[in-house]
Amino acid sequence: MEKKNRRIEWVDIAKFICALFVLLTHLETNTQLLGKIYEPFYLNGFLFLSGYTFTYRDDFSKFIRHKAKQLLIPWLFFGLLVVITGNIYSPTPGSHQGLIKDLMWFIIQIRERNDAMWFLSALFVAYIPFYFVIRLYLKKKEEGKDITWYLLIFSFVLYFLGLEYLLRFPYLFHWGNGNIPWHIEYIPNALFFMLNGYFFRNRFEKHFDRFAAFRFLYLLPFRQCQTVFPVAL
Secondary structure (H helix, E strand, O other): OOOOOOOOHHHHHHHHHHHHHHHHHOOOOOOHHHHHHHOOOHHHHHHHHHHHOOOOOOOHHHHHHHHHHHHHHHHHHHHHHHHHHHHHOOOOHHHOOOHHHHHHHHHHOOOOOOOOOHHHHHHHHHHHHHHHHHHHHHHHHHOOOOOHHHHHHHHHHHHHHHHHHHHHOOOOOOOOOOOOHHHHHHHHHHHHHHHHHHHHHHHHHHHHHHHHHHHHHHHHHHHHHHHHOOOOO
8 A cells, every 4th residue: 555645735735726716717707818728727737636646545445435525425515505506596597407407417417417516526436447547557566567658658548539539429419418427528538637647746756856956956046146135136
């Protein structure tokens, strides 16, 4: 079993920034121009950080129960709250089809079909294949085989195929899009960014740390001058 992760300051800051952009996305004052800046990365940022902070547990049942408490319970509580209150009062009443239908769509969890708190359920589903991919990686690592790049390339191919699927079959199902219940179509995208986050921490971060240390040494004369001449600089 891997060592338990400690809280990391920059990870908490990054999560806050991504959460802030989620709030901005749902504001009525949000503009398309502003969204172009942060929409490409704020959800993928969460996925990357989910892989970065992932701790492997040998017992899959314990792992999935932990994720259910962490993700499904908030999804269920806040999702039901959104559905029920939305049917009592909503600034856009045309977006609701009645409490029973809204609850049905909520339980089925199809993207863009009253899928309140969809990202939590999508992340929970994505954790399942991700767990077994990491199990395979660690098993091969114990055998002295490094399959990091094979997994990254494989995940990129899946990511590309997932994009192609949504582009080529935008109206595949009778509910008006190509999305699958419980966000199965989101797994290739999630797996790609989660694996990048996991391998960044376990394989590549040390190289970035060396670069950061070199950059600090390069800027050290400037920092010393700034201490002596704080106003001028």
